[in-house]
Amino acid sequence: MPNKIPIISVVGKSDVGKTTLLTKLLPEIKRRGYRVATIKHDTHGFDIDRPGKDTWRHAEAGADVVVISSPTKIAIIEKVEAELSLDAIAERIENVDLIITEGYKRGDKPKIEVHRAAVSSELLCTPEELLAVATDEPLPVDVPCYDLDDAAGLVDLIEARFLAPAGRK
Amino acid sequence: MPNKIPIISVVGKSDVGKTTLLTKLLPEIKRRGYRVATIKHDTHGFDIDRPGKDTWRHAEAGADVVVISSPTKIAIIEKVEAELSLDAIAERIENVDLIITEGYKRGDKPKIEVHRAAVSSELLCTPEELLAVATDEPLPVDVPCYDLDDAAGLVDLIEARFLAPAGRK
Numbered sequence: 085m086p087n088k089i090p091i092i093s094v095v096g097k098s099d100v101g102k103t104t105l106l107t108k109l110l111p112e113i114k115r116r117g118y119r120v121a122t123i124k125h126d127t128h129g130f131d132i133d134r135p136g137k138d139t140w141r142h143a144e145a146g147a148d149v150v151v152i153s154s155p156t157k158i159a160i161i162e163k164v165e166a167e168l169s170l171d172a173i174a175e176r177i178e179n180v181d182l183i184i185t186e187g188y189k190r191g192d193k194p195k196i197e198v199h200r201a202a203v204s205s206e207l208l209c210t211p212e213e214l215l216a217v218a219t220d221e222p223l224p225v226d227v228p229c230y231d232l233d234d235a236a237g238l239v240d241l242i243e244a245r246f247l248a249p250a251g252r253k
Numbered sequence: 254m255p256n257k258i259p260i261i262s263v264v265g266k267s268d269v270g271k272t273t274l275l276t277k278l279l280p281e282i283k284r285r286g287y288r289v290a291t292i293k294h295d296t297h298g299f300d301i302d303r304p305g306k307d308t309w310r311h312a313e314a315g316a317d318v319v320v321i322s323s324p325t326k327i328a329i330i331e332k333v334e335a336e337l338s339l340d341a342i343a344e345r346i347e348n349v350d351l352i353i354t355e356g357y358k359r360g361d362k363p364k365i366e367v368h369r370a371a372v373s374s375e376l377l378c379t380p381e382e383l384l385a386v387a388t389d390e391p392l393p394v395d396v397p398c399y400d401l402d403d404a405a406g407l408v409d410l411i412e413a414r415f416l417a418p419a420g421r422k
Contacts, residue, residue, distance in 0.1 A: 103307045110314035121318035122311040128323070138272045138355065142291040145279035149290035149346055154297070155336040160329045160345060167324040176329060176345075177318055186307065 089121075089174055090182055090246035092215065095189040095208060096198035101232065102186050105198050105218055108235040109184065109242075116239065118181040118247060123173055125187030181247060194245075196238065199223065216241055258290075258343055259351055259415035261384065264358040264377060265367035270401065271355050274367050274387055277404040278353065278411075285408065287350040287416060292342055294356030350416060363414075365407065368392065385410055 094102050094109075106122065113120050139161070142150045149162045170191050174183055185193065189208055197209050199219040207217065207225065214227045216238060223229055230237045263271050263278075275291065282289050308330070311319045318331045339360050343352055354362065358377055366378050368388040376386065376394065383396045385407060392398055399406045 103310055107310050107314040110311065110316055114315040119317045120315070121320065122308075122316040123320040123322060124308050124311070126321050126323040139291075139293050141272055141276050142279065142293070142355070145276040146283040146289070147279055147291040148288045149349055151290065151292040151342055151346065152295050153292060153337055153342055154295040155333075157330060157332050158337055158342065158345075159331075161326060162328075163326050164324075168322055168327055173320055173322055173327065176327075177320065180318055186311070 089177065089180060091170055091174060091185065091193045092182070092242060092246070093185040093188045093191055093193045093195045094198060095187065095195050097204050097208060100198045100200050100203045102198050105196070105232065106184060106186055108233065109238060112235040112239040113182065113242075116243065119179060121177045121180040121183045123170065123183060123185040123188070125185065182242070198232070200232070215245070258346065258349060260339055260343060260354065260362045261351070261411060261415070262354040262357045262360055262362045262364045263367060264356065264364050266373050266377060269367045269369050269372045271367050274365070274401065275353060275355055277402065278407060281404040281408040282351065282411075285412065288348060290346045290349040290352045292339065292352060292354040292357070294354065351411070367401070369401070384414070 094106055096102050110120060110122070139150045139152050143161065149160065152159045170185065170188060170193060177183060185191070189195070194215040195209055195213050196216045196218060197207055197214055199207060199217055201221040207223070211225055211227050216228045216230055217223060217225065218230050218232050218234070218238065220232050228241060263275055265271050279289060279291070308319045308321050312330065318329065321328045339354060339357060339362060346352060354360070358364070363384040364378055364382050365385045365387060366376055366383055368376060368386055370390040376392070380394055380396050385397045385399055386392060386394065387399050387401050387403070387407065389401050397410060
């Protein structure tokens with residue numbers, strides 16, 4: 085059994101800026117030499133493949149799993165009977181030091197909540213669930229708070245808690 | 254170690270109808286109760302994700318692996334340094350009885366060549382490489398030949414050689 089890959093969830097209300105925070109964290113994590121995976125929770129059913137493409141035709145014709153492989157990337161699309169848990173998804177991911185999810189606010193992973201005063205007056209999560217808050221205003225909570233742009237600060241925290249020193253490549 | 258999943262390659266010249274043959278084989282394989290994966294060889298670099306989508310932003314920002322999970326399917330997109338071999342791809346596929354590739358004519362898997370008189374006067378593969386030919390004209394080769402529409406015949410052959418009886422669910 086490989087060591088378990090640490091999983092952190094970036095959560096927050098709709099349109100608060102979860103993807104934007106992720107696009108700041110990811111380059112900082114990469115700059116420090118780690119390999120990282122992201123998991124996006126999609127409740128609506130995504131349309132990653134396109135009608136008419138060969139791989140779409142494979143899936144339509146009954147393939148349970150469709151893979152596209154090129155010299156630079158590989159995509160594996162699999163039909164599932166029920167939504168997989170984060171732990172089940174993590175078992176399919178290899179060769180990364182860290183997994184960050186966008187969403188999964190009801191999951192049991194340590195969370196970074198994204199907060200903006202214009203979107204909400206209160207947090208989604210309880211302090212016990214939170215590793216940190218990324219916020220544009222001071223909040224009266226007993227959880228480390230970071231500016232929305234402070235990727236270095238947030239990654240320092242992630243690294244100290246989940247990666248360093250053994251996880252460092 | 255799980256048992257190795259049998260892999261068969263559907264090959265043929267460009268536009269001969271490889272995807273079309275696959276879309277006939279797949280329903281017949283499913284009708285017989287098997288789970289099946291397909292692998293499409295893409296030499297150009299596919300564009301399965303779309304500019305501006307959250308998952309595209311994750312990959313652009315540096316994620317080595319991006320996963321999208323919904324109640325009906327999961328997609329895993331991974332950057333690779335070099336194209337993976339069919340055997341390496343097969344190791345990432347779980348819970349299927351059979352893998353069929355579209356393309357991989359230079360791979361070492363048993364092949365079904367798709368042939369149409371209007372596209373070519375000769376076969377791509379040598380008889381030794383071929384499990385069967387799906388063709389619209391009689392060919393003077395010492396390999397089982399099937400009509401392009403004879404999915405049942407081709408799947409009988411696949412089943413006898415690679416699936417029955419132990420593989421049957």
